Amino acid sequence: MNGDRTMTGLGLRLLAVMMLTFMGALIKLAEGRGAKLPELMLFRQLFAIPVVVSWVALGSGLATLRTQRLGAHATRAALGLTGMAFTFGALLLLPLAEATAISFTVPIFATILSALVLKEPTGWHRWAAVAIGFAGVLIVTQPGSGHIPVFGALVGLTSALMISIIAIQLRQLGRTENAGTTVFWFSVLSCIPLGIAYPLFAVTHDAATWALLIGIGVVGGMGQIAFTAALRFAPVSVVMPMDYSGLIWATLFGWLLFGALPDGWTFIGAPVIVASGLYIFWRERRLGLRASPVIAADEETDAARRRPASGDRST
Template identity: 70%
Template sequence: MPSDRIMLGLGLRLLAILMLSTMGALIKLVETRGAHLVEIMLFRQLFAIPFILAWVAAGAGLASLRTRHFGMHVTRSAVGLTGMVFNFGAVLLLPLAEATTFGFTVPIFATLLGALVLKEPTGWHRWGAVLAGFVGVLIVTQPGSGHIPLGGALVGLIAALFVAIVAIQLRQMARTEAPPTTVFWFSILSVPPLAIGYLFVAAPHDWQTFALLVAIGLVGGAAQLALTAALRFAPVSVVVPMDYSSLIWATLYGYLLFGALPSPWTWVGAPIIIASGLYIVWRERQRGLARSSPVTAADEPPTGA
């Protein structure tokens, strides 16, 4: 693969992570202005749809959205919405840097689920990485110290678990469904239940708050496109390390918008979690090379579920 295409893939991935970090900051900011979690989720899904439709129209065409596996999309949407509750909830309950750090445990949960649910062979190398990752989590949370809310930490870990579950779902769905089809149906199917929930929590806002809500959807939709486009130019194992740049953006947004900086324990634990995740990715890459089967977009952990 030409190096210039790989560099383009890396650049797109970095751009996607910046936009996702921006979305997280907007979520936390709009909550301080009185927006409800259900309301935030509705705007995130609703205003991402134009980006998705434009993406599909420019590619395979709208006819490609037909599916013979509607029930599978319904299940994926239910799990994805549940995961989004925990993902957004972690952002609301925790400082941005800590919420981001817990998100780095996705490869750890993916390894656990792969071994326990899919019965994938998992050697002591990756089990060691899983153990190291959870040691990093304990360092960040400092249980019993009151350092960060344990409820928020639990929500953050459950969010990462659901992202891993969705990743397994997408891997299975990729046998019959193209990525644009899956993304489209998740967005469309999630809007009606969120709209019903919105009827019970709707509240008046000023125009700036509504503008922030719309921006969450637009930025999130654009990030989804950038994530997908990055995989057209570079393999998953090459672009995944770029995801850890989100800790830089989360720290910057946390300080500039909310006057919050990560604790020293976060800076100690986060590198351990990051290193365990990167090692798991590297081991999976080695196993993939041994099997001579390339890693595909279906193996990509879906950011934000």
């Protein structure tokens, strides 16, 4: 029975990675048809709301959407919107596979922030893994070679850093809020500033572009739910390595939809980054330490399921 549950968790995680990578491809397609970044962000959140509400209604119940921490959710929305802008920006500025490879630096930034902010013990093993991971980034980006835009690489790295910062804040929010509540309020609250700004960027679209914009929200919401459901059947330590399958999907979608294949350096540097992240996670698990707060790609779920570490501080 436990084996069946674990396989279900792995399958859901793989499905989620595929869907969220596909969402990234839809974002690039929509941008190519004239959609602007604020539009992409708005419709990612807006059209995900019905998906999330349906999931909550079938699970914990709509009553769980009530909250006494609206201010904390507003802070989460502000951080989340900033992180989303950098994440979507990286997707628009970089080839899909390269943007995905750079996103794998999240565990590296998590280690740095865990040491600096949460004061978690960090030995030379993990600092060495951080150094190796950044060496992998240099291999992928090839600074100065013109292989990929330097600005795009910096946007991608900032995205990974923001995800790490957001996850630390979510660890505090997760003390009282479950995953569904956090995801719901993030979507709803972020739609307010995006909706206000929308008239400044709104343009007319054809039916195909609108289908892409709706698909971004629906596929993104479903992918988020699959990430969450995976952790009901298997622990983070088991499903986390599945996140790296995103590079396979990014390469496939990049080839099929955009006729682009990763540079050979990406195939060399990406495994270095992946190995660094896996070693960090393995080392923490082996020492019996709390996993880094952003090892799971679905930070909402991870935050809701954990108790804060003893070094956590109120935000």
